[in-house]
Amino acid sequence: MKIVVSVENPGVIDEVAAYSPTFIEIRLDRMEGDLLDQVRAIREKTDIPLIATLRSREEGGRFVGDLDLWVRIIGPIARYVDIVDVEARYRDHAPFIKSQGVQILASLHTNEMPSLPELGRIEEMLRSYGDIPKIVVKPRTREDLFELVMFTHQAQKPICTSIMGAEFRYARAILPLFGSEFTFSHAGTPTAEGQYHIREMRQIADLLK
Numbered sequence: 001m002k003i004v005v006s007v008e009n010p011g012v013i014d015e016v017a018a019y020s021p022t023f024i025e026i027r028l029d030r031m032e033g034d035l036l037d038q039v040r041a042i043r044e045k046t047d048i049p050l051i052a053t054l055r056s057r058e059e060g061g062r063f064v065g066d067l068d069l070w071v072r073i074i075g076p077i078a079r080y081v082d083i084v085d086v087e088a089r090y091r092d093h094a095p096f097i098k099s100q101g102v103q104i105l106a107s108l109h110t111n112e113m114p115s116l117p118e119l120g121r122i123e124e125m126l127r128s129y130g131d132i133p134k135i136v137v138k139p140r141t142r143e144d145l146f147e148l149v150m151f152t153h154q155a156q157k158p159i160c161t162s163i164m165g166a167e168f169r170y171a172r173a174i175l176p177l178f179g180s181e182f183t184f185s186h187a188g189t190p191t192a193e194g195q196y197h198i199r200e201m202r203q204i205a206d207l208l209k
């Protein structure tokens with residue numbers, strides 16, 4: 001199971017790296033100060049592949065700037081990471097970000113539960129500009145979750161699917177079993193409700209083998 005550990009504090013990178021996650025996600029929207037300097041420092045500290053994420057407020061983050069500010073922040077950072085998370089609202093900048101030599105994690109986060117046809121349309125839209133689509137939704141019922149698992153199982157790979165909220169948090173360990181490319185965890189400070197600590201996620205993954 002590929003595990004991403006999300007971080008919002010560069011000061012914990014050594015501690016996070018000690019868990020050997022598949023990726024470290026840097027949540028730029030939850031950080032203060034000179035973001036480029038901090039990403040450079042993280043890059044010097046670890047060879048673990050890095051994901052840069054500047055999450056909009058509309059999709060659950062704290063970034064409230066416009067499209068131009070988003071690219072002015074992320075653009076110089078891209079060359080120091082391996083993947084950039086690009087929400088659909090920022091997709092016009094995808095070609096430039098791609099030109100920096102990184103992969104694009106094309107993401108959409110919604111508090112709703114799209115139908116299977118809607119999930120297919122979202123996937124198609126995300127694949128139109130990104131390398132790996134990431135769809136994060138909010139199941140209301142177990143039937144919703146069944147549909148998300150079925151969609152994940154049947155979808156073209158790679159794809160990342162996940163859920164919001166705590167009610168169905170176990171799906172974070174189930175969806176990778178049906179083809180989701182990776183799962184997001186924390187190493188001390190969750191960046192989203194329902195995340196497991198990487199230690200816990202590893203234990204669950206080992207028991208599910």
Ligand SMILES: O=C1C[C@@](O)(C(=O)O)C[C@@H](O)[C@@H]1O
Pocket residue numbers: 006025027053055085107109136162163164184185191192193195
């Ligand atoms: O998209 C995601 C998933 C996430 O929101 C979660 O629910 O674990 C955590 C975010 O940091 C990441 O960018």
